[in-house]
Amino acid sequence: MSDLGRVAIVIPCHNEEHTIGNVIRRFRQELPGATVVVADNASTDETAVAAWKAGAQVIFEPRLGKGEAVRRLLADVDADYYVLIDGDDTMDSRVAPEMLRLVSDEGYDMVVGKRVTPAGEQDVYRRGHRFGNGFLTWVFQKLFKLEITDTLSGYRVLSRRFVKSFPVSSAGFEIEAELNAHAAVIGVPLCEVPARYVSRPPESSQPKLSTFSDGARILRRNLRLFRDARPFLAFSLLALPWFIFAALMIQLSLEEFFRNGEVIRSPRLLVGIGSFLVALLLWMAGMIMERITRNRNEIIRLAYLAIRGPLRRPKIVTMPRHDATSRRHD
Known part of the structure; x- marks a missing residue:
């Protein structure tokens, strides 16, 4: 031991x-x-x-x-x-x-x-x-x-x-x-x-x-x-249903506009725009936290690498040496 x-x-x-x-x-x-x-x-x-x-x-x-x-x-x-x-x-x-x-x-x-x-x-x-x-x-x-x-x-x-x-x-x-x-x-x-x-x-x-x-x-x-390890992916997944709902609301409002020449149900359009803004904010928050998380992980990784590894006798493989002199004479 x-x-x-x-x-x-x-x-x-x-x-x-x-x-x-x-x-x-x-x-x-x-x-x-x-x-x-x-x-x-x-x-x-x-x-x-x-x-x-x-x-x-x-x-x-x-x-x-x-x-x-x-x-x-x-x-x-x-x-x-x-x-x-x-x-x-x-x-x-x-x-x-x-x-x-x-x-x-x-x-x-x-x-x-x-x-x-x-x-x-x-x-x-x-x-x-x-x-x-x-x-x-x-x-x-x-x-x-x-x-x-x-x-x-x-x-x-x-x-x-x-x-x-x-x-x-x-x-x-x-x-x-x-x-x-x-x-x-x-x-x-x-x-x-x-x-x-x-x-x-x-x-x-x-x-x-x-x-x-x-x-x-x-x-x-x-x-x-x-969420803490992969915030961009996590917040993108959170933003996805908001984005889909926003796209649906805005699409219905656009169809109404092209059909009638005006948006009669304006609250639906406002809800769609609001949902899109929520999705955008979640996505941006994920981007910011991703950068912060990468910095944090780099610090942890450096702390990990600063400590001697667990191998008590590192295994080193010796490659066969090639005789450069004999190769020149061939």
């Missing part, structure tokens, strides 16, 4: 006293020498004590929300590689070394643990959650053109330069969507690794993700991230 660099296993937790100890022990077994840091996110049970007894460092984040805990972890923990995992003991720790290898040896900045349920155990993944994850993944893929098949997985390995150039702004379960959007905006190399997903232990706390309220919040976050 010393040759690999500093590895931090960061775990956001809220009321996971029955499972956090096992999570820490299993990941320390797979990644010996890694530092384990748990963010106790306003827990009302003995999560912090259980994490400390299992050998983890514990920091406290009083603002409730997974995004708040992840923000604190990524800001306060200094490492070369970050293993981000939930504290509910549902993910397979055995794939962590392979995920870490893909970052350290292959140069990926984000590796996502794709949740896979064993045959005959599909019921561990609640039907509502399965549908919601599939729908939100489809929405994200269409908006950002990023080929991730499990966009809401909380199991990830991240490089230092990805983490330290990531401006976290979400407070809740939208954090995964924000990680994905950051990867799409700056164009980092990423991949997925299948990871076994099992049901929560019987003694653990109840699932904290609400199928409908959190699902709606994540969907809104995806749309806002799309």
Whole structure:
């Protein structure tokens, strides 16, 4: 592990006293020498004590929300590689070394643990959650053109330069969507690794993700991230129905003018002109925000490039040398 660099296993937790100890022990077994840091996110049970007894460092984040805990972890923990995992003991720790290898040896900045349920155990993944994850993944893929098949997985390995150039702004379960959007905006190399997903232990706390309220919040976050990442396209789509309505109203008014020599229904013409102005303003706002967004993305990209990449030994391919002297004599 010393040759690999500093590895931090960061775990956001809220009321996971029955499972956090096992999570820490299993990941320390797979990644010996890694530092384990748990963010106790306003827990009302003995999560912090259980994490400390299992050998983890514990920091406290009083603002409730997974995004708040992840923000604190990524800001306060200094490492070369970050293993981000939930504290509910549902993910397979055995794939962590392979995920870490893909970052350290292959140069990926984000590796996502794709949740896979064993045959005959599909019921561990609640039907509502399965549908919601599939729908939100489809929405994200269409908006950002990023080929991730499990966009809401909380199991990830991240490089230092990805983490330290990531401006976290979400407070809740939208954090995964924000990680994905950051990867799409700056164009980092990423991949997925299948990871076994099992049901929560019987003694653990109840699932904290609400199928409908959190699902709606994540969907809104995806749309806002799309607006912020590609404002010209987003505002052009908003302007399109206004433009179509304006064209229809103006066309009807012109037909009336050519038929009667005057516009009898003048309010219709005024509505058409007003709708056209709204569409024009939306389109212009998109153009202005596109320029601002490009400047912002360039700053984030420069911050990303200013940090050493994840490869511990960059792979350099040596091309065969051609003997120029022998070529001259031929």
